[in-house]
Structures are given as structure tokens and as C-alpha cells.
Amino acid sequence: MPATxxxxxxxxxDRVQKSYDGETLVVKDLNLSIGKGEFLTMLGPSGSGKxxxxxxxxxxxxxxxxxxxxxxxxxxxxxxxxxxxxxVFQNYALFPHMTVQxxxxxPLEVRKIGKSEREEKIKRALxxxxxxxxxxxxxxQLSGGQQQRIALARALVFEPELVLMDEPLGALDKQxxxxxxxxxxxxxxxxxxxxxxxxxxxxxxxxxxxxVAVFDDGRIQxxxxxxxxxxxxxxxxxxxxxGENNTLQGTVEEMSGSRCTVKxxxxxxxxxxxxxxxxxxxxxxxxxxxxxxxxxxxxxxxGAHTLKAEVLEFxxxxxxxxxxxxxAGRDDxxxxxxNAPDQPRLKPGETIEIGWLPDDCRALDV
Ligand SMILES: Nc1ncnc2c1ncn2[C@@H]1O[C@H](COP(=O)(O)OP(=O)(O)O)[C@@H](O)[C@H]1O
Ligand SMILES: [Mg+2]
Numbered sequence: 406m407p408a409t410x411x412x413x414x415x416x417x418x419d420r421v422q423k424s425y426d427g428e429t430l431v432v433k434d435l436n437l438s439i440g441k442g443e444f445l446t447m448l449g450p451s452g453s454g455k456x457x458x459x460x461x462x463x464x465x466x467x468x469x470x471x472x473x474x475x476x477x478x479x480x481x482x483x484x485x486x487x488x489x490x491x492x493v494f495q496n497y498a499l500f501p502h503m504t505v506q507x508x509x510x511x512p513l514e515v516r517k518i519g520k521s522e523r524e525e526k527i528k529r530a531l532x533x534x535x536x537x538x539x540x541x542x543x544x545x546q547l548s549g550g551q552q553q554r555i556a557l558a559r560a561l562v563f564e565p566e567l568v569l570m571d572e573p574l575g576a577l578d579k580q581x582x583x584x585x586x587x588x589x590x591x592x593x594x595x596x597x598x599x600x601x602x603x604x605x606x607x608x609x610x611x612x613x614x615x616x617v618a619v620f621d622d623g624r625i626q627x628x629x630x631x632x633x634x635x636x637x638x639x640x641x642x643x644x645x646x647x648g649e650n651n652t653l654q655g656t657v658e659e660m661s662g663s664r665c666t667v668k669x670x671x672x673x674x675x676x677x678x679x680x681x682x683x684x685x686x687x688x689x690x691x692x693x694x695x696x697x698x699x700x701x702x703x704x705x706x707x708g709a710h711t712l713k714a715e716v717l718e719f720x721x722x723x724x725x726x727x728x729x730x731x732x733a734g735r736d737d738x739x740x741x742x743x744n745a746p747d748q749p750r751l752k753p754g755e756t757i758e759i760g761w762l763p764d765d766c767r768a769l770d771v
Contacts, residue, residue, distance in 0.1 A: 450605060462490070463485055495571060509558060621646075634647055638680075644692040
């Protein structure tokens with residue numbers, strides 16, 4: 406349940422800035438409201454400020470400017486262990502000299518929870534991550550995936566309302582990562598926990614999250630649900646960072662409400678949605694997803710512009726065909742088509758015509 410305004414926000418960053426050296430801001434004017442029970446992911450390239458934001462929320466770093474609020478109260482001056490936040494990091498951070506049970510008991514002892522209640526909570530948390538039989542082992546006697554399950558159980562054992570996770574699956578192989586992605590988001594939703602999750606993996610962000618905040622250079626570039634982020638990127642950075650995109654450079658020729666026409670470098674004209682262009686003469690990069698390019702022109706509307714394309718490469722991938730084309734002077738234009746009986750397998754050297762629905766083509770900043 407996305408927080409649409411700050412009134413029902415559970416976590417709030419309000420004009421937060423952070424500098425480590427007193428000169429450069431690595432977090433620049435961060436405003437973000439996260440709803441109770443929401444799974445929010447901070448996604449961005451390395452160095453974009455994600456971990457810094459999480460550390461400020463956890464209390465291990467202080468904000469240089471601005472306010473961070475939890476459940477309506479300011480927490481800038483509350484020490485980490487008093488914030489009631491569970492945390493999971495990439496490198497497990499389990500205590501190596503303690504058994505699994507002792508690792509889980511630790512956050513409960515810190516909170517002065519009695520023995521019998523402790524045992525009950527530990528059992529429940531271990532069962533939750535399907536590790537009930539491993540309580541007596543030490544971390545070195547567990548695989549990476551098992552250790553990460555224990556780290557997750559330890560973050561959940563004291564039933565925090567907010568859990569922060571920083572690239573928790575980064576060290577695991579692909580299959581295990583996908584299993585745990587599913588388990589973590591299911592657990593979070595079942596328990597009604599608010600999660601702030603950090604990753605640089607866009608697939609992980611799209612599959613797990615209610616909303617994703619795309620970070621670059623210390624700023625949120627776009628904050629939206631996965632489908633909106635993928636289908637309606639608001640700028641070139643987001644369009645390029647999330648999924649695959651074809652881009653063509655051109656100049657806005659005409660504006661008319663929700664449509665513009667763009668003249669490409671080779672003189673051809675295409676239709677697009679003006680996203681961050683607003684007048685003729687502006688330079689733009691138009692972006693179009695490989696799966697939204699039509700080779701069956703009957704599907705395009707009356708009067709739609711089409712382009713000539715030369716087939717350079719055709720790759721059979723089983724479920725889809727991936728075709729590389731030369732379009733408007735570029736030779737990296739990709740089209741993905743579903744493998745279907747009526748879908749032609751194109752041949753290198755062929756010249757074809759392509760087009761797309763103007764709604765799927767976005768005129769963005771250069
Ligand atoms: N403890 C620190 N001291 C100084 N600079 C830091 C520290 N931690 C991170 N930085 C710098 O802050 C920027 C953002 O880092 P970080 O928040 O770790 O990004 P991310 O998690 O997105 O990779 C980077 O330029 C990084 O070098
Ligand atoms: Mg990081």
C-alpha cells in the first residue's frame with residue numbers, strides 16, 4: 406500500500422542531505438514517504454547513495470541536513486538499538502562463535518525478553534525461514550543460502566515493524582537468489598512488515614517491490630510501482646537503467662498535446678509521447694522497448710509512421726526471437742518477438758518495415 410501523501414507515512418525522509426567530507430553531497434535533497442506495510446526498494450548503480458540512506462535510517466550515520474521520521478516521530482537523535490529496526494546485510498554478519506539459536510537469542514536478550522518467551526520466538530522465526538532443524542549449528546556449518554536465511558530470521562525474531570535489507574542476496578547464486586526473493590517478499594507481506602530494500606539488480610527490484618525508488622547521483626530519479634517504472638520512465642536515465650531500450654536521437658518537429666513528431670538524424674519522422682520535451686527544435690532521445698516494436702504493420706493505427714530497417718542478426722532464443730536491426734543509421738536496434746506459428750523468422754540482409762504505437766515511444770531528455 407503505497408503512501409501517497411505524508412499523512413499516512415511510516416518512514417519519512419524530509420529534505421535529507423548527507424556529506425561525508427563536508428564538501429560533496431552524496432545524498433541530495435531526499436524526500437521519500439514509505440507507507441506502513443509497504444515493500445520499498447532503493448535501486449541504483451554503485452555509489453548512488455542507497456547504503457548511505459539506509460545507514461541514516463538505521464542510525465549508523467547522521468544526516469547532514471533534514472529530518473528522518475519513523476511513525477511520525479523524529480529519530481535523528483535516537484541511537485540505532487533504540488529504533489526497533491531489523492537489519493540484513495549482504496555478508497550475513499552472524500556471530501561466528503555462537504550457534505544459530507544463540508545468534509537469534511541475542512537481539513531478544515538485548516531487549517530483556519525472558520527465557521521461555523525467547524525460546525518460543527526463536528522457534529517461530531526459524532520455522533518461518535524453514536531452518537527449524539539447524540538451531541544447534543554454527544554459521545560455518547551452513548551454506549551461504551542457509552546463513553542468509555538465519556540472518557533474515559535474526560532480523561525478524563524480535564518482530565520489528567521495519568526491516569532494512571542491503572543487497573542481502575548479492576553473494577548467492579542465481580537460483581537461490583530467486584527462491585529467496587520470493588520468500589522474503591511473501592514473508593514481509595504475510596507479517597505486515599515495512600521493508601526498505603537496497604539492490605542494484607533491477608529484476609530483483611521489479612519482482613519484489615510495491616514501489617521502487619531509482620537512485621542516481623544521490624537523487625531519486627523516479628519513484629513508482631514496477632509496471633509504471635518500466636512502461637513510463639520519466640527520463641533517459643531510468644529508461645536506460647530499467648530493462649532494455651532502443652534509443653534514437655532526433656529533434657522535435659511538432660508538438661500537439663499528447664503527441665509529438667520527431668525528426669531523426671537521417672531525415673525520417675516518427676511519432677512519440679512528449680515526456681520531457683515541450684517545444685519544436687528541442688533535441689531529444691526517443692526510447693522504445695524491444696518488445697513493443699511491430700513488424701506486423703497491420704497492428705498500427707491509421708497514418709502511423711513506419712521506418713525501414715535492415716536485418717543484421719537473428720537469434721533464436723526458444724521462447725522469443727531476438728533480432729538486431731539497422732534503423733536510422735544505428736546498428737544496435739533490438740526487436741524481441743514471441744515465438745509463435747505466424748511470426749516470421751527474419752534473415753540477415755532482409756529489408757523490412759517496422760513501426761510502433763506512439764504511446765510506446767517516449768521522447769526524453771538528451
Ligand atoms: N563512510 C564513508 N566515508 C566517505 N565516503 C563514503 C562513505 N560511505 C560511502 N561513501 C561515498 O558516498 C557515496 C555513496 O555511497 P553508498 O551510499 O555506499 O552508495 P551505494 O550503496 O548506492 O553503492 C559514494 O561516493 C561513496 O564512495
Ligand atoms: Mg551499497
